[in-house]
Amino acid sequence: MADTSSNDAFVEFERVQKSYDGETLVVKDLNLKMPKGEFLTMLGPSGSGKTTCLMMLAGFETATHGEIKLDGRPINNIPPHKRGIGMVFQNYALFPHMTINENLSFPLEVRKIGKSDREAKVKRALDMVEMGDFGGRRPAQLSGGQQQRIALARALVFEPELVLMDEPLGALDKQLREKMQFEITDLAHRLGITVVYVTHDQTEALTMSDRVAVFDDGRIQQIAPPDELYESPQNSFVAQFIGENNTLEGTVKELSENLALVELDDGEVIDCMPVNVNKVGDRTKVSIRPERVEFQKDRLQEGAHLLKATVKEFIYMGDVFRTRLSVAGNDDFIIKSRNAPDQVRLKPGEQIEIGWLPQDCRALDA
């Protein structure tokens, strides 16, 4: 993906730490480089420090340690209003006492842009979000989705190069969300702006972003394009957090460059890809995606290790079948199979054998 050599990094966090109370670090050692034009999503559970990072970038919080650079310049000492960063707040923060037009021309007025110019820009911004007819209304007279669009237009109207969005779609229903997700990415790409987007909805993160930074415990656990993140999680947190995931626990028996033999707790041995294990004898969590598990022998590689499984439950979900198995003492092992004419429908109580390609089974940290 993007080349992140320090020369052309547009946004850069360098060993940034943040503490509110002087006792605990909310952000621990954050390092991040973003090229211009990238759509980066910060994804993570509640309280993992996403908003804090955004606020430090916007200038509303100061980093306790480390440096934040924008376009190569350190911005720690630039006040927020001089940073020229557009921001969409979670609750939109549209000024309730101003009309939509006034809201949009506010950033232009404080930049001392002439009246006619201002009106043209406001109109263009409103048209861009398809809200051209609503200029005379107050924010309270708009629906949530409309307010969201106005907030977006307001953050873009003064043509910032960097736009921050803090869970802007949190308050919308599913359908509107999906529509807005598309509109936001479309706009961002059309205008070529750099976006830092915060969410704790992983679907949103995966569908919208160029890269996703997974936050936990004040650290970036992994930063990668969506497909890489899903298919090659670097640790068990990311594996658990992104998408559905099966976990088996065990001990590394043999370790080579591309293959690790892991002995599960009930004595069975499986082939895995070593990702986050260092030596024989390490405890590990093995992660397999439900759709990568096979139970029809003809589809498996010769010599693959097989595991015995008991079918517990079969769930018909339309496009896929979801089957819950009991495997190696884990009763919540899920497999997913596509609903095709030749697909087998398993019945509860059935004894089967399952397997997978070694590269789909990742041995991660315990």
Next chain:
Amino acid sequence: MSDLKSTGPQTADAPTPEDALHEAAAYAAREQVHAPGGPADGPVLAADGTPLKRSLNRALRRQKMRALALIAPLLIFVLLTFIAPIADMLFRSVENQIVSETLPETVVALADWDSEAGAPPAEPVFAALYVDLFFAEAQKLHTRLGTRLNYEKTGVSSLFRKTGRRVGRFDTDTYTDQITALDPGWAEPATWVAMMQNNGNRAALPLTARAWDRWTAYLASEGDDPAKEDIEDVLFTTLYLDLVATGGSGAADARIAQAAAAVGGFETVTLSEQFAAADKDWLDPEVWGTIKAFAPNYTAGYFLNSVDMQKTPHGIEARPENQQIYMMLFKRTIFMSIMITLSCILLGYPVAWILANLPTRTANLLMILVLLPFWTSLLVRTSAWKVMLQQQGVINDTLVWLGIVADDSRLVMINNQFGTIVAMTHILLPFMILPLYSVMQTIQPTYLRAAKSLGATNWTAFWRVYFPQSVPGIGAGSILVFILSIGYYITPEIVGGTTGTFISNRIAYHISSSLNWGLAAALGSILLAVVMLLYWVYDKIVGIDNVKLG
């Protein structure tokens, strides 16, 4: 605290008065939506076939009745203790029955007198006054009337008091003597009692009949029997006057006809001379003009007084320069109330801002400090200011000690406007801070952040984004403080001296010292009107639904 026009969620199941209001408002809103170009196919029907509107109205009415029942105790309480006194006060400011009740004959007799002619009225008016004053003196009402008329013309009070002492000793016994000489029966009370029961006699002697009725009523109120009390000179005077006027025609008693035949040769008493002898002011047409001007039952006189005008026999005119005080007091009251409100805004706004932006725990702690003044007696706080500000007080002592002020030119900070404004600002400050605080609490900090992220400096963000949203708080606080201060009494009384007193101090003076309740009521009514006017202006400019208490 709640929004004056709360829109909060209705959580309780029980109907509250607000419920009904909300429903009604919502209903009105729905109606408005449907009114223009509503469905053309007749009214919407409810499930039971009645028009939807009617069944909705019925449901609403029930709710409203329940709401009304809930607020009834308070409503009755307020009616009795607040609305009724105010109505009474408004009434007192125009009520003026004392003249026509105390001097009924005079008022009627004066109707034809021309106050512009420059001459005192004719003899019959004096005769009427003689009758009225006799009874007024008997009931000790003449001093009250004198006091009342003295508000309008100085000297009338002593005139009435002086004349009241003399009225029993007028030379009218001349008539008594001459009439009883004709027939000794006239001296018998029983004769009069019998005579006055006959309608023919009463018609022949109208003035006497009216005087007799007042006489018997007076005796009854004293617990005396008219048949046993000696007949007073005044009744013989009225008898004489009636006989001269009507000739006693139509009277049933022979005694009356006999007297009527004789009165032509009587020695007469000129009552105007009698009054002039008691006090020569009775010949002054101004006195009579005043009585005539205030004869009606209702008068604008109190209100005219309240705005430094007066009603004279010659019409409405300004009071003499040296008696003009109320307009100045009104202006001062309003000016100082505005100053107090402004200083409350200036001092209270930053405090409310800090309170609203602190963590709740700290804010609550500091809130106690704001509320602390409420827990100390008003008198104590005001007196404390006296100690602080007086010339030998703490502040002056400190300034002298620091050498900023010379010992012989200590600052005068109390018993003037400055002291009043300082003390009242302190006392009323919580009323500004509380609404400001609760409004500011609802302004989310993200608005300021949003403004800054859009490029506004701290000041612009505050002025363009935060301040407009806090205006409802300023409005609510200002209305509270202004209305409280415009009617404030204790503090200006204690620290106001002569230059710092308010109109309310004058009202209190008229209520408790000068006992001119009518004037006090008029002043109070004007104050009320001023407050309502300001409220109305505020509503026009800012909009009263913009006032938020939380």
